Amino acid sequence: MSKNNYNPIALAIKTALCGSLLLGTGALAQDAAQTPAASDDKDVEKIVVVGSRGAPRSVGDSAVPVDVIGGEEFAKNGTSDMVSLMSANVPSFNVNAQPINDASTLIRPANLRGLPPDSTLVLVNGKRRHRAAVITFLGSGISDGSQGPDISVIPSIALKQIEVLRDGAAAQYGSDAIAGVINFRLKDASEGGSLEVKTGQHYEGDGDLRQISGNIGLPFTDNGFANLSAEYKQSDPTSRSVQRWDATDSIASGNNLIADPAQVWGSPEFKRDAKVFLNMGAEVAKNREFYLFTNWAERDVEGGFYFRHPTTRGGVYSNDGGETLLIGNLDESMGSCPTVDATQNFADLTADVNALPDHCFTFFSMLPGGFTPKFGGVVTDTAIASGVKGELDSGWFFDASMSVGRSEVEFYIKNTINPSLGADTPRSFSPGKYVQLEKAANLDFNKPIEVDALPYPLNVAGGVEYRDETFEIYAGDPASFEVGSLASQGFGIGSNGFPGFKPEDAGSFNRYSYAAYTELGAEFSDAFRMDFALRYEDFEDFGNTTNGKVTARYQLTDELALRAAASTGFRAPTIGQSSVRNVTTSFAAGLGLVDTATLPPTHPISVQKGGKPLTPEESKNFSIGTVLEVDDWYVTLDYFHIKVEDRISQTSSLDLTPEDIEALLALGVKDASSFTGVKYFTNDFDTTTQGVDLVSNYSMDLWGGRTTFSLAYNWTDTTVDSHSEYISDAKVEQLERGLPRVRGSFTLAQNYGDWEGFIRFNHFGAFYEDHLDSGVLLESEGGLPIEVGSEITTDMELTYHVNDSYDIAVGAQNIFDVYPDEHKWDGVAGSKYPTTAVMGINGGFYYARFTYKF
Template sequence: MKAATYQVGKKKPLALGIRWAMMGFAALALSQAAVAQDDAEDDDVSLETVVVKSSLGSRGQPRSENQSAVPIDIIGGSEMHNQGLTDVLDQMRTVVPSLNVNTQPISDAATLVRPANLRGLPPDSTLVLVNGKRRHRSAVISFLGSGLADGSQGPDLSVIPSIALEQVEVLRDGAAAQYGSDAIAGVINFNLKKKAEGGQVEIFGGEHFEGDGQTQQAASLFGFPLTDAGYATFAFEWRQADPTSRSVQRGDAAAVAATGNPFVPNPAQIWGSPDVNRDFKSTVNIGLVGDTNDFYLFGNYASRDVDGGFYYRNPASRAGVFSGDGGETLLIGDLTGAGCPSIALVDANGALLPFNTVNAAVGALPANCYTFFSDFPGGFTPRFGGQVRDASIVGGTRGEFSNGWRYDFSASHGQSEVDFYMFNTVNASLGPNQPAGNFFRPGSYIQTERTFNADFSKGFDTSFTAYPLNVALGLEWREEEFEIKNGDQASFEIGPLASQGFLIGSNGFPGFSPRDAGVHSRSNYAAYVDTEASFTEDFMMAAALRFEDFEDFGTTTNWKLTTRYQLNDAWALRGAVSTGFRAPTPGQSNVRAVTTQFINGELRDTATLPPTNPIAQRFGGQPLQPEESTNFSFGLVYADNDWQITADYYRIEVEDRIAQSTNFDLTDADRAALVEQGVAEAISLNSVRFFINDFDTTTQGVDLVANYFANHFGGDTTYALAMNWNDTEVDKFTPAIIGEARVQILEDALPSTKGSFTINQDWGGWNGLLRLNYYGSFYEDHVDSGCVVGPDCLPIYGDSAFLVDAEVGYNFDNGLYVKAGAQNLFDKYPEKNPYGEAVVGAEYPPLTPYGFNGGFYYVRLGYKF
């Protein structure tokens, strides 16, 4: 007999001590901020606004963020790195208000590679670059993505070590005409550090106030000279993060335990952060600077092992494992055909029978009769995980021809691979003959991308522009490949008990069979032209046009117009209008997964099929087309002395968004007609679903970013305010495809308002940070109940919340530094889940936008040399 246990953390004295110390610092900073600093005006030191250059969104010479015609956030690498959060995804969520990401417990592959939403759009609507070059997407297709990211296939941002980052640029505007597919919501560019000498080493440790989720991290950065005119920079990071549990006992598990069953784990199901093991990340950035041209080479390698909990399998009712009639009797497999008795699970009134009664009957079964109650009398909770590997390499040369044309030739290769595994589960159809350790490997997804670019630009003197007219043009060829590898035999095998009603495949995540396996690829080429002209010192305009030809769905042409007008020395207006697109991925167009089970005594398959499959086409499937968008933005910029303020309105209309269809049942007539057409596989299928272009949305919002630099509190002070208001409306949809429940998720799941106010203080050696985070109210369709009104609906309407982060540190003259801090200093939790005990045991809403693990304290010790 097997049972599971879980140690819930306890609050520790060190956690409480650091928490109270951080509270004291927060109170001091807040009180000092309220005091007028008249003496600062008499200080002889004149502060200059630091202007960080960025070329994102422009093919011409780099512009500062205040001088750009579109909104760009420029985030320094230290601002990303110096947080209690160790994953780049979570760090981005803190510093970019329009980016949302949450924990994703019990979300299949989305737990391994968490989807991030920029401006309320799915992760594959944001283009990711590294050093200005397109980043490959993850191998994971998020079939479960909180409703917002269902079916998306975006890049994996968590494979980049934050210690390697020089700065991160976030272009908050549509840019498909410049960069191609996926740039509907915007573009995120990660710039790696370029160091020819010196480096940094660091260790980090922290845990939640609750006493769990212990995290250890070690990071390093080394710079070496490459001849007299080059650099080679290497960064490494290793991390280990223990799981958390914010769970209560499920109501059905408690009912089973109340029968006297001592084997029911408490809690039976874990809601929390997954267990992250051997999380290794590395980058290399190499450059050689010549007289007329430069050579560059950069890339990454990362791997991690992640596993988390699944839904509890109740020993009194779980269909296809413990029962075959809704919990009336045990499901008992006859191993020899000699016949088996029936064992009741409930009495005449429908109440569960005492454990001893059922257990005694199980113990008296003849040897030819098998029930999983024998091995799992308290039920079981599968664990789902994956080994994630990611690698890329980019190389190229850039320089200038003798005729003044600048060039950039580059090639890249990137690959993401996820090897899934399951343990503490069964292939029920195999009966007692389970694999060793109840461990299964259901198979793998592999995404591979190759890109070649040739970019050219030159400035031309004209009679109608104040500065040279910049013209840029280029060509791109790209190939994507999505591969499915089948799992081990036990993960998909149709065992001898399948005909008796036992489920087939590794329970919870059936393996990919050889019929599911395959390689699907697509190539495309693109040509673009981009011009920028400053007609006067105060007025500039830019235009971009891009043509792309895709092997699977044809051509698309997109354009963009931007303008900026400097009203006076401090104020400027800017705006942009563009069209964009997101190409369906080869994975979305070709993924196939089949779950086999006996239904009404027949062996039938339920399949996710390519939309071009004849079976899918019978129910409306057709080749996927790109999502098309129209973007409009208008903004106001103020930059004067120590103030920098930008306010931008945006509106994004997306047509033909890709969705997963509902399940379509095949009738006998359907099967007969398909078999007559030569589609032999239809004879065994029960229902199918597929990806389809279905619904339209309009997203609009406002971004407000303000920075003020001052001499306050006896040191250098930076105040930063960043706010986002975002609203999405579904304009058109097919109820049979996505339904009203998903519409409400698309419109209300994310907080409409999110922002932060940060105070950074530097006293020379001492430094401190205080950040106030705000999250607006949110909606959750708990455990995908799938309805809007009715007794079976489980809506959660979460309230708005303020969270406080604080950090204090000291930098020694010899390069040593130490920092201590807390994320969510006051241990803020969302309101408790009203359905926690009654349904699946989640103490808090699992998809809360700011998490449900409470406060986290940490210490960071490092050395720069």
């Protein structure tokens, strides 16, 4: 379907929405300003628990910037994935579609304040969330090698509110909190609930969404609650592709067996996506509360992969760039095999292949149209946290808890081959799986203590924490890594595109750590307050680290306050980054598709290429800002400065010389001849990231209802201060400009009787893309650089409250069907638009939602 031939339903929804806007009917805002929008909530103060271990505070009273988003706001969106929902509500939180990006397609990496996913700490009900098992091997430079939590397993219907602390907090919460902290607070109602059905489709007629979710609150004993939430979703894939140039040339030569498009770029297919969350709590004795929350989630995601051209793909069809076919001799006693010219037209090439002796094998005879693998995985996530909190007779408040979290990713790849097995190859493989298992125990205390020198009690907090982390690699099925008889003749080894994990690569890798921390909060007057935090943490594999933080807030007038914070922080290398082994297929300038091995930094071949044991990243954070509250007008303006040293990332691909390969073979790495390069994790660069966050919200009575104007703006700039020789100029450019430096949104929200709605304008700044991770900055040297301009998209939604129980909503994201700039390299691999665009590459999406509340 052409992008201009809109579906009639989409046109009807857009007409209704635009008409409602002209009539002055709009929406309750997507709370980009993180303050109440609806008239019923205009006097409700948003309370946060992150940022300080003392008593909860309002957003305006916090000494550090915190965004608070009501859980109900996430329902008012067309998208349903938690990562996309966060990006729509927090401008400094960025994510893109990740098409054809190995495991990143299964768990998309997201960036807060221009830093990688594992620089943001994720909490659920104030407890640390475990990491995902996926390590982002292809992360568009910024996220390369990161291993962050998977927040997509959290259903929006389970959330009471989300708190986004936009400030370094490692001294308070430990490793990973360099960019900030996100705390997901679950619903805790003991009665009532809701059922929601949502459906939608892109304007192009693809990407159909089908989703049902529900929440119910139940009593648990006479003084408790059990709140259960569930969600089930399916969505179809999208395609924003053009035909590849090499496929076009082959079709022109007569090969009509090649699909059009031969390679698909777009959102993957969600075959199933099921999520369940349970949150429980009960008073078990005087001043004693038991709590427990747990989840189970499973999704099956399948996406596209690179096209294997029928005359040029190395290790399969040809090993000389397509000059001649790669032909295997199945029985050398029958004589040698003839050379076949692969540059001739399809008819002549087919005739020559058909004339080959029976003992001569080429994949052109088996798959003359080439092939495009389908890559996917089943992601399973489970967690449970439980504890007791309350107040001791001495006046100390305590919280004792334990938690266990587990993430498993079982990979599969279809429509591919193990070239070394020749005609006996299977077409589908199970390459193995990764598992991340984390256990933690915490004991926290806090108490306000009277101090003669202070007008108010000194809040004293502290605690201890023990954590145990395990990363496991499970071997794939034998065919996925088997070295077949044709390997010695130049045929590739393993399931092409994603070779299986070999038994010698499998294993369980573990480490433990423990921490002690304290925090003091002092109010020196009615206007001036400071907080001090100190944390000591010791890791089994690299030693200890001590970090501190100080914050201050001064109320200049009744309306205006100043706030500032300074801290040191760290991010420990994950056990997965230190232990993982993997092979990825990527594009290399001048070489096409190549297989690159990622090995532990302590592996002999990594050491030969400069590898060393990983050490923690270290950060210095500083922020200063203002808070202005005048009646119904709320404004915050904050500047932040984050310097990170020894950042961990993958090296650029390091070419394996014949001598390197011989060394690998001598070490018993049988498939070394399949690799053209090697990567490993290393502490290899320093950066400085600075930026400004502006949040403004104003509410007033207008048009017979309550109107809210919300503005959220973020400017973030990253500079690579120094880097090793393993970081290319193109990767430096990705790190500095791979995300839009400017993002913002302006929302007009309105309710009027039984109607409510919103219109939101989203601005996405310009950015740079090293297309296909070619690794070369200059076009003249074989790189594929793309400069992408800024864009503005528009979202709208209209809701009708039929009665107290039933709501019907229709809406559209990117209602005017805006796309990022098309690029001139689209025919290289068939991607029509820059694949890393934060605004997305799918265009407009319309949806409808039905909600029943009880």
